[in-house]
Amino acid sequence: QKEVEQNSGPLSVPEGAIASLNCTYSDRGSQSFFWYRQYSGKSPELIMSIYSNGDKEDGRFTAQLNKASQYVSLLIRDSQPSDSATYLCAVTPAPTSGTYKYIFGTGTRLKVLA
Amino acid sequence: KAGVTQTPRYLIKTRGQQVTLSCSPISGHRSVSWYQQTPGQGLQFLFEYFSETQRNKGNFPGRFSGRQFSNSRSEMNVSTLELGDSALYLCASSPTGNSGNTIYFGEGSWLTVV
Numbered sequence: 001q002k003e004v005e006q007n008s009g010p011l012s013v014p015e016g017a018i019a020s021l022n023c024t025y026s027d028r029g030s031q032s033f034f035w036y037r038q039y040s041g042k043s044p045e046l047i048m049s050i051y052s053n054g055d056k057e058d059g060r061f062t063a064q065l066n067k068a069s070q071y072v073s074l075l076i077r078d079s080q081p082s083d084s085a086t087y088l089c090a091v092t093p094a095p096t097s098g099t100y101k102y103i104f105g106t107g108t109r110l111k112v113l114a
Numbered sequence: 115k116a117g118v119t120q121t122p123r124y125l126i127k128t129r130g131q132q133v134t135l136s137c138s139p140i141s142g143h144r145s146v147s148w149y150q151q152t153p154g155q156g157l158q159f160l161f162e163y164f165s166e167t168q169r170n171k172g173n174f175p176g177r178f179s180g181r182q183f184s185n186s187r188s189e190m191n192v193s194t195l196e197l198g199d200s201a202l203y204l205c206a207s208s209p210t211g212n213s214g215n216t217i218y219f220g221e222g223s224w225l226t227v228v
Binding site: 045046094095100101104 | 155156162169214215218219221222
């Protein structure tokens with residue numbers, strides 16, 4: 001089982017729709033969760049971080065975390081063609097693990113159709 | 115505030131050669147981590163440094179090495195290059211690298227091995 005799993009996609013949504021991106025992780029002690037966006041040929045850029053169960057909203061983006069289900073998602077409302085990119089989910093291990101690495105999923109490619 | 119700076123941005127090397135990549139973190143950040151990104155494998159963790167000490171190493175052969183200087187700048191070296199080492203090498207920095215820190219990526223170094 002991979003440590004962080006994402007559906008590779010592509011996920012195609014029409015412009016103006018809600019895009020829903022999902023991520024599951026295997027380490028129940030994971031503490032911090034991040035979503036990065038990566039355009040083709042560019043480096044990842046942070047969209048949102050979330051640390052506690054529930055929803056966190058920032059503009060058109062909402063991150064949702066459910067630690068019991070080991071599941072984190074990203075919703076993009078009013079999707080725009082400029083949102084077309086690969087979205088990476090990243091998880092940090094439990095502080096007690098003594099490790100200092102961020103574990104990334106392989107990413108979900110989102111295509112927003114104009 | 116300047117971001118993470120990586121040099122060189124693009125380079126082409128021949129099999130068997132060695133390469134050194136450089137990373138200057140965001141001012142005040144003391145943790146630097148390195149990742150390799152390839153189309154098939156996604157973002158793979160190489161190593162993380164804090165205060166000149168390597169705290170974690172990923173599952174890469176000994177040909178991959180790194181170091182961090184007292185000013186937090188970091189270098190990574192790949193010796194005896196193989197075709198499979200062709201990838202985007204990303205450096206990321208954070209204040210301490212602890213769980214909960216957000217990591218910020220540089221623009222990456224594109225390495226092509228021929």
